[in-house]
Amino acid sequence: MAGPNCLQLSALIAFFLVFSASGSVTTQVPFLMWSSGGFPALKPPAAGHVTSNGELSAYLSTVFGSGPHTVLLFLQDKLSKDDFTVFGGAYGDKQDSAFKNLEDALQSSSSSVVLPALEWVDVATIPALLQEKLNVSPLLVDPDSLSDLTIDTSVSNLLLINLPYCSGLRKSCREILLENDEIMEKVSSSVKTRDVPFTAIYTGLQPSRVISETSVPKQQVGRSLLQAVDPVVKAPIMFNSSAGPCIMLWAQNLNVSLSPSAGWVNLAAETPSMTGSMCNSSNSLLVLSYASGYTLSFAMSQRFYSVSARNWFTLDSVQLQANGLTESFVGRRNISAPAEYSFHCQSVNTFREGLLVPRDSNQNSSQWRLNFVDFQIQGFGLANGTNFSYASDCAGFFTAGIWMGLLTSLLMLLIFVYGLHMIMQLNTMDRFDDPKGPSISVPQSE
Template identity: 40%
Template sequence: MAAVGRFLAAVTLAAALSPGTGTDQVPVLAWSTESSLWAPDAAPPVGRILTAEQLSSYLKPALDRGPKTVLLFLQDKLSVEDFTVYGAPYGNKQENAFSNLQKALETSPSSLVLPAVDWHATSSLLSSLQQQTGKRPLYVHQLTIHELRLNASVPSLLVVHLPYTSSSIMMPAKEALTGNDNIIGEVLQTLKSEGVPFLAILTASRPSKITQDGPMMVLGPSRQLLASRDEGESEARGSYPPLAYNQTEDKACILFWAAGIHISKGGTPVDLTNRTFGPGAIVDVGSSTCENETATLVLEYDNIEKLGRVRIVFKMSNRLYKVSGKWWFTLDQVEVYLDNDRASFNVTQVYAPAMYSYHCKRVAQDEVASSILPWSSSTRLWDVIFDDFQIQGFGVKGMHFSYASDCAGFFTPAIWMGLLTTLLMVFILTYGLHMITNLKTMDHFDDPKGPSISVPQTE
């Protein structure tokens, strides 16, 4: 049976039979480019939770005889239920959050699956690997790993941190797991292309809590990180897919989406949403361009009522910042043409990591949008509004947005209200303490034992 089949069978039984499933254990997956590192029956019986010593004994043969390059994918949270809920090994790959991981297990000469390991053991796995390899861990990123010069004969311990959040406010669990799986695929592909033999280990520091009743739903349009889309998400964001500019017939290089597009100059804004997305779209994106460091999305409309010919241009750039060692993309300029009239907005607040998309609830030239499209005297008559705006000009894979960098500020009205209320209570408490410490007693009291006052009586 293939490694994936053994793994899914093991995790399913582990979820049903192991005590405390999902609360005190995490899975550990290991695979290597070299064969015969583990016996076919090396996996423990289903239902047994391995301790730190037992985990070390299972990994020891691969560390002793396997490749010198050890690659640890360390996720914040992971449980066996993640694989049973979000994995679809024999179905559509779009519904499977672990397609790259399953492919790695299927094609690796040696693999080991430990469905249930005490999370205290996995949280200290990095220090244990450091002791066994004699090397300090080197934290790497999927975008910079190709810059490393690895020597197959020299031991090295590489660590790739995989974030995970189960909060539907920040990111749906399936979205996060899919993104982490894409990171795993990119790192493995880089090592294979350079011909570096390796031993890879995937685990987490703590178990996650999986709760799912029915289909996964996305709550609200804000902070929707569109690594994948399902029916619930389509209903939440709209019934139409994002607008894509394809540099080739089968590969998109720019994605754009908005819940509403309204443009005008000195009049009532005209809605261009249905003309841009869905079956009634008439927009032309043929003038758009894609390069490694620059991208331009051009939306052209003909014969729009009250406006005539409309042209909207988004100019983006992709730069490497040496301080952080990462590529970031920025939306530098937005230009709007109405026949012979032109409005140009020099944008400074739209940026995100190169592999991410950018999302904002509202992008417009007004105070509500926090001047994302900066106001100027030359554009004061223009109304340019994008509701639920999302764009990605680099690192596009398929027809789905990557993780989104959101424009939402940290200090929301609720946070400001809480801060002001706290300051008011602190002021009242300080004033009360000040009054108590300044109380003074009377300097003189009447002596009750003194002579009483006598009033003479006259006849």
Template identity: 50%
Template sequence: MASSRTPQQRGRIPAALAVFLGLMSMLNAGNCDEQVPLILWTSDGISLPSQSAPTAGHIVGQQQLATYLENALNVGPRNVVLFLQDKMSVEDFTMYGGAFGNKQDSVFPNLEGALMSSSSPLVLPSVSWPASNAVIGQLQDQLETSPLYMDPETLSQLRLNASSPALLVFRLPYGVGSDLMSAREILSGNDEVIGQVLSIMKTQSVPYTAIYTALRPSREAASLSVEAGLGGGRSLLQARGGHREKERERERQQRIKERAGTYGPVEFKEGEDTCILLWAKGLSVSILRSGRWEDHDLTPSTFGEGVNPKLHGSSCDKTRAKLVLNYENVLGHRSFKLILAMSQRHYSVSARRWFTLDAVELEYDGTKATFNGSRNVYAPAEYSYRCESVTSFRWPLLVPHSSKDPANQWRVSFEDFQIQGFNVSGGEFSYASDCAGFFSPGIWMGLMTSLLMVLVLTYGLHMIMQLRTMDRFDDPKGPAISVPQTE
């Protein structure tokens, strides 16, 4: 982690990195299914203060990782390039990084070149993957900007400013097929993407801080059910007084929660009382430009552990509620708002109060796009509303306010959507009124198919009943029977 190196020392960095990761994998052989590696470096010519690497066998938790990132970003460039792979384990570097002298077989030439050119690389071989899952939220809080999900083509059209922080996220795939070559090819392709991105950043002459990590380990040896059955062994280790075991237990509980996909809803309070709740598994917006749709995922900026969306402008009372989600740098717009306006009133026909989602509005750079949702999104005022999919396309429940409204150039999509704007008690959703009707498309298809089969069967029985048995039969030994045509 020295701030300067001789050319000879720089030439040995990739090999030292691979050997170091290999050593860490042997020391963590019993826990390799619980951690992911994290590598941080800066652009050429930028130095960071030296940070001591964790001791062998130590697992970097969420708080310690936040400290590492904070120390790097307080001094280093605040244009952050995050390469977030779906899965990765330290064994991927030892198996495919040429750790045992066969450097010509390494699938990480661009990554190794970047580390060799950087004067301040930081290698964390064992980061708990709940902590790596929260790295986007930590960077977002420290940079005070929303993440931009990019690809190399989009990055080439973006102009960065060294004085303005940016969080650029590049999602990288990972998969293992029936043979080992599939993982090698995917990792090699990911390394090529890293090389393309770093080349584009170099052409823009903007200093940057790069991070390469993953959401979860690529080699999980034990499932949650197996972990749940190890209570006796865990109790024995805890009886020995190991602080590390207690930390692992807390992380295990956190993993169970994250694997189940549970996180709290967006909550707006008026004073001390919660009055609006919103939850969704996925939230995205798209805009039509030059004949193609450009997508932006708002889920990481809205939901998840440690994510605190900006809700200024929201309000609620007994008859009206408005939830305002404020974002930055969404599809090229510096200021972007997603507004959900609701109201409730008494309906004499049903003799009860109902609430409706009157409008979903997008405000960006002084322009407003409005989707009407009151015809489809409604529920009793004492209930919450839930629907598997609420979109402005593909069986839309949200429709543009008019044919000339800017909403015709936008798409909004909520996946596994639930909202409640009135009568919230205890900070939890009330009983959910589901959007699915009694007769779903599948039920209608089954009924129509059954009706068609009944009609065919009825017609067939009718034709069979019309058949008449012959009352005369021909004897082959006697004269032929003559049947008059008049009978």
């Protein structure tokens, strides 16, 4: 659907309602795109039509076919067309809509496209497709620090802004969607005030409401080869200062627990705010505040060591705040790497002889635990501004398993050498008892 005259709220909601009534049977997410410049028009899809990834890929090839582009990807945790029908306002009333800023952006933009039903395959479909078309990796940015980010318009930029959904949060769905709508307006305005032409995309990481299949699925009979599925790789968390990106963090899981009976909470699944973060030539502080009430702070510093004649950076402490309490954890042994490197460790935890120990345990937080899985952080000297540098791993070359193997092999070698030495020391007897000759007599004394 193209053109500002076709994007009145009543028409938009009606189109979603008609599409919902058509009996769609495939898993799908909405896809909305608008631009401050312009792109080729797209014929409105017929009611009941599910846009395939191939169709979207072909259209995006015409949109991003030549020249650099700056794309703002607003990727919500979950989104379905039912969210527009439920929270979009009744009968075109913008004041009652949770998407009023989005509707204004669609109407005021020179070009826009609305696909009510885009075929959904997995959570990495849209980021991977845009990465392929723009030939650039997505950069996860924080809306609060976007004004400090320098955008180079001579190259393509893919800025990823994660938006939460109402599942598992203390606020209502309407409040969450209203806040997301304000974030999209804030980010778009920030880029527009710097006269940077951009294309904005709003879609879901996965459907919020999965529609069941009504037809009998085609099942493959007989043997088939297993298909390898690439794992979904999340974009790293990056803090941008006035001079550009300066802190980067990535982890598969950021697990925290306030007590053994409370279980683990994976903060890596949430989108944090980085308010309070800072960095300079000698110190860096990354503050991750989550809507669930947890705050993680990573304090790093770098200094020159004359022995190695180079600068090293150290993760000095990890601080956890929850329920009005604070606990700081320091390294049991130095968590460090050369200043131009990043630090990586498969497991950074506070138990089982982990790398972190409480600095000053108090009665209320003595049972707090941290467990970071596949953890990587860099606070200085980011390579190319947006990529991790070479990783210095926490696991040394001679691990416990290697030492056990070497010692066992050495012990077996010593046993073999000792046995061989004993065999070589055996001598034959000087005399033997010959049964055909005279017997050997042994005189006995009385």
